[in-house]
Amino acid sequence: MASASVGEEEDNNKLTLYSYWRSSCSFRVRIALNLKGLKYHYKPVNLLKGEQSRPEFLQLNPVGFVPVLLDGHTVLYDSFAIIMYLEDKYPHNPLLPLDITKRTINFQAATIVSSTIQPLTNLNLLNYIGEKVGPDEKLPWILSVFRRGFTALEKLLKDHTGRYATGDEVFLADVFLAPQLHAAFKRYSVNKDEFPILARLHEAYNEIPAFQEALPENQPDAVHYCIHTGVARVPSEYELLSTSKVLLLSYSFAIIMNYIGEKVGPDEKLPWTQSAIRKGFTALENLLKDHARRYATGDEIYLADLFLAPQIDAAINIFKVDMKEFPTLSRLHETYNEIPAFREALPENQPDAVH
Template sequence: MASVAQENPGISPTSARLKLYSFWRSTCSWRVRIALNLKGLPYDYKAVNFGKGEHLSEEFTKLSPLRFVPALVHGDVIVADSLAILLYLEDKFPEHPLLPDDLHLKAISLQAATLVGSNIQPFQNGGLLILIEEKFGPEEHLAWPKHFIEKGFTALEKLLKDVAGKYSVGDQLTLADIFLAPQVYNARRFNVDMSKFPTLNRINQELAELPEFQAALPERQPDAKA
C-alpha cells in the first residue's frame, strides 16, 4: 500500500499521527479528506489499490472487516466507515466544528449526510454495479444509480432549500456539505441533470471554490490514475 504525508503548514501535529487508508475515487474516502482539510489536521495518506486486490489483504481486513475504504488509524484507535470517522474527528478535534450548535440545523445536517450515505451512495457502489450489469445488462449499469441519485437529490433539495445559506445549512460548512460535494461529482458521472436541483447545484458551486475541497478532489490524490 502506497503512503504519502498530507501536511498543513502552521498546524501542530497531534501526539498520534492520523493515518487515512483511502482510494482516490472513493466518495466515502473523499468525505474524510475534506473534513481533515477543513479541520487543518495533517495525516498520512495510505493508498489502497483495489485493482491489485490490496483491500482483500489480511493487513487491511484487520482495519476494515468489510474491506471498504476509508479506514482511519489514530494511535490505537481504528475507525472504518466515513460517517463514524467524521463523528470521531468532530469529537476528538472540536476546533473548526463541522456540525452547527443550533440543534435544528445540526439535525438537518446529519439528516442530509445520512440521506446521501444511506440512500444514494450504496446504490452506486462499484461491486453492486458490476453485479447488476452481469445480471441485467450494461444499460442498467447507468440507469440504476441515476434513478437512486435523482430520487435522493429530490428529497435533499426539499430538505435544504429553506435552510441553505451560502452552504447547505446556513453559512457554516457542515457534514451536509462534505457529503454533498462528492455525490454531485458522481451524479454527473451518471448523467444526472443538476439543473433539476438548483439549490444543490448552487451550493456545490460554492464548495468547488474552496481550497480544502479542491485539495480533496480525486484527481489530486497521489494514487489517482493518469
C-alpha cells in the same frame, strides 16, 4: 493536507488515511480532515485490483471497505464514524452547529447521502448489476438513484440553505454532499437544471480550498490509476456508528431487492440478501468480540443495540439466516427479546401489522 506514505514507516503520532481516490466515502473524510487542518499520511487502496480484500487490509476493516483511519494505534472505519470521532477529538472548526434544528438537518442530509444514495452506487452492487443484468444497465441504475436522492435533498434543504447547505458556514451536510454532487455532475453527467439548489452548492464547494484539495483528481493514487489501469479498537461510541453502517438501511435494501427481483429474477432475491447479511454479521462479530457483555458494548443499552436489534430480528425471522455462525449476535438477539422497550417495538406488535 495529505502526504503519500507508500513504503514509509508509520508515524504513531500522525493520522493515516487508507483511501481510494474515487471513493466518495474517502472523499468526505478527506474534506473533514482538511477543514480541521489535520495532517495525515495517505495510503492508497486500489479497489479495482481488490486490495481491499487482502488479509492485511481486512485486519483493519473486516468489511473490506475504504476509508480506514489510523490515529496512533486507534483504528476507525466507516466514514460517518470517522468524521464524528474527528469532531469530538478535534473540536476546532466544528462540523455541527449548536442549534438543534440545524444539527438535525445536517444529520438528515448526511443520512440521505450515506444510506440512500452512496450504498446503492458502490462498486460491489454495480459489479453485481453488470454481471447479472448487463453492463448497459449500470448507468441507468446510477442515474435513477441520484435523481431519487437528489429530489429528497432539494426538498429538505429548500428552507435552510444560505451560502452552504444549512446556512453561511460549512457543516456536516456539506462534507457529505460535496463528493456525491461531484460524482453526479462530473462523472455521470446528471442534469444540473433539475436540481438548482444542489448545483449552486456544487459551485460553492469548488471555491473552498479544503474541498479542492480533497478532490479525487488531486489524490496521489489518481495519477497512478490513470497510468497503470486506463492496534487498539476505537472507543465504543464510534464503534456504534460503524455497526449501524455495516448493513444497508432497510429502505435501500428494499430498493435493491425489488430491482434484483425484476431484473434478475425473484429466486435471486433471497440468496443476495442472505449474502449481504452474512458479510455484515461477520464484520459485526469481529467488531464486538472484545466489547460485548450483556449488550453490544457493555452492560448498558446504547446506540449499537438500537441498530442491531431490528437487523438481527429481520435476519432470523424474515430471511432465515443461520445464526450458528454468529454466536455473539444470536445471544444479543435473545437478550433484546427480554427488554419491554424492544418487544413493544417489534414489527408484529405495531397497529398496522394486521394489515
